[in-house]
Amino acid sequence: MNTLFDKIWDSHVVTMIEEGPTQLYIDRLYCHEVTSPQAFAGMRERGLKPLRPERIYCMPDHNTPTHDQDKPIEDPVSKNQVDTLAKNAADFGLTHYGMMDERNGIIHVVGPERGLTLPGMTIVCGDSHTSTHGAVGAVAFGIGTSEVEMVMASQCILQAKPKTMRIRVEGNLGKGVTAKDVALYIMSKVTTSGATGYFIEYGGSAIRSLTMEGRLTLCNLSIEMGARGGMIAPDETTFAYLKGRENAPVGEEWDKAVAYWKTLKSGDDAVFDKEILFDAADIEPMLTYGTNPGMGMGVTGHIPTVEGMGEVAKTSFMKSMEYMGFEPGESLLGKKIDYVFLGSCTNGRIEDFRAFASIVKGKKKAEGVTVWLVPGSWMVDAQIREEGLDKIFEEAGFQLRQPGCSACLAMNDDKIPAGKYSVSTSNRNFEGRQGPGARTILAGPLVAAAAAVTGEITDPRTLIG
Ligand SMILES: CC(C)[C@H](C(=O)O)[C@@H](O)C(=O)O
Numbered sequence: 001m002n003t004l005f006d007k008i009w010d011s012h013v014v015t016m017i018e019e020g021p022t023q024l025y026i027d028r029l030y031c032h033e034v035t036s037p038q039a040f041a042g043m044r045e046r047g048l049k050p051l052r053p054e055r056i057y058c059m060p061d062h063n064t065p066t067h068d069q070d071k072p073i074e075d076p077v078s079k080n081q082v083d084t085l086a087k088n089a090a091d092f093g094l095t096h097y098g099m100m101d102e103r104n105g106i107i108h109v110v111g112p113e114r115g116l117t118l119p120g121m122t123i124v125c126g127d128s129h130t131s132t133h134g135a136v137g138a139v140a141f142g143i144g145t146s147e148v149e150m151v152m153a154s155q156c157i158l159q160a161k162p163k164t165m166r167i168r169v170e171g172n173l174g175k176g177v178t179a180k181d182v183a184l185y186i187m188s189k190v191t192t193s194g195a196t197g198y199f200i201e202y203g204g205s206a207i208r209s210l211t212m213e214g215r216l217t218l219c220n221l222s223i224e225m226g227a228r229g230g231m232i233a234p235d236e237t238t239f240a241y242l243k244g245r246e247n248a249p250v251g252e253e254w255d256k257a258v259a260y261w262k263t264l265k266s267g268d269d270a271v272f273d274k275e276i277l278f279d280a281a282d283i284e285p286m287l288t289y290g291t292n293p294g295m296g297m298g299v300t301g302h303i304p305t306v307e308g309m310g311e312v313a314k315t316s317f318m319k320s321m322e323y324m325g326f327e328p329g330e331s332l333l334g335k336k337i338d339y340v341f342l343g344s345c346t347n348g349r350i351e352d353f354r355a356f357a358s359i360v361k362g363k364k365k366a367e368g369v370t371v372w373l374v375p376g377s378w379m380v381d382a383q384i385r386e387e388g389l390d391k392i393f394e395e396a397g398f399q400l401r402q403p404g405c406s407a408c409l410a411m412n413d414d415k416i417p418a419g420k421y422s423v424s425t426s427n428r429n430f431e432g433r434q435g436p437g438a439r440t441i442l443a444g445p446l447v448a449a450a451a452a453v454t455g456e457i458t459d460p461r462t463l464i465g
Pocket residue numbers: 034035062126127128129142409
């Protein structure tokens with residue numbers, strides 16, 4: 001016990017139900033257009049009003065097109081979803097960052113960058129990647145639609161307390177190794193079910209060295225290991241990132257908050273249900289070769305062979321090879337690709353665009369490759385322009401799109417055609433995730449940039465000066 005997770009969880013317990021779940025107070029509820037309609041409908045049916053409307057923030061992100069956002073949405077399903085959220089937020093008196101609002105973007109990008117996501121909070125959203133917000137030192141997790149309704153009505157949720165796991169990465173990260181590579185590496189070792197039932201705390205010198213953006217990327221992917229969430233103890237990096245943000249405390253309140261946030265760390269005597277240790281030196285730029293995010297390898301590595309695999313594992317492995325059009329044992333270096341997607345709540349932050357720009361600067365987009373650069377929010381878009389990264393992209397032949405989930409999942413116009421290879425900085429490479437038949441290779445922003453300028457899988461370290 002005495003873990004960071006326990007400290008935050010325990011301070012939010014309202015009622016302990018004997019042999020049942022805990023009633024937990026929730027500091028923030030985020031709502032997007034996909035998982036909130038039934039919750040609002042339920043509230044209406046029961047004649048309920050939100051208990052703490054000022055703690056609820058709504059914004060569309062999944063269905064928003066990434067072009068012409070100033071015009072009505074063409075796709076009727078998406079239009080209806082986005083309009084419905086706006087109406088629901090207005091009817092229930094909730095804050096809504098609509099499309100074209102300068103505060104709009106992917107909810108998991110907007111929360112931290114607007115200072116809505118703060119250390120010590122409990123944060124929920126009807127979305128699995130709510131784990132992202134844990135990066136500032138919060139207990140943040142995804143919930144179902146009926147639970148969204150529960151939180152709206154009562155600002156509380158019934159939850160079974162998960163077990164705790166600490167994953168430490170010690171040492172220095174090598175050249176060209178980003179937070180995404182760390183996450184894909186951990187996942188390739190832990191597997192997509194290895195953290196089921198746990199809440200992860202990340203620690204160790206390699207994790208401490210990550211920027212806030214990098215930490216958000218890492219925590220974002222916790223859910224892909226089956227974890228309930230992931231978190232990192234707040235420190236100077238966290239405070240520097242949050243200071244001066246729109247909703248962060250100011251003046252004396254800030255000082256008081258920081259004094260409290262400094263207490264938010266696991267004690268030296270903390271006991272975790274499970275501990276795992278990795279060496280940073282073992283991590284190289286990563287990519288996935290299969291159809292789940294745990295099927296990852298170093299960019300210079302080889303796809304595993306079926307040798308030693310049991311029948312069941314072999315069948316599912318070969319099915320995924322067939323879908324991807326890859327052979328067991330092969331290297332992916334030099335493989336031709338068709339699409340590159342930079343964006344999503346995993347890698348749609350300013351640092352990801354800086355990383356991408358660092359590779360493409362002075363180079364040209366490879367012929368025949370379609371590249372989608374999609375900022376995670378309007379704030380990221382503004383930062384890109386402020387720093388002149390848009391010029392670097394334009395000179396290289398790339399165009400910036402407008403914020404949203406975009407090609408991360410095929411819920412809007414940005415779909416990868418069947419059979420095409422997409423190097424994607426998002427978080428899921430499931431069959432059909434980016435469009436029916438689309439073949440997704442997950443990677444970090446540097447591997448994506450290297451693919452965008454060479455048209456093939458390339459080790460980004462060969463392009464770094
Ligand atoms: C639409 C939503 C429920 C879903 C999630 O929960 O993660 C989506 O964001 C995703 O990434 O698949």
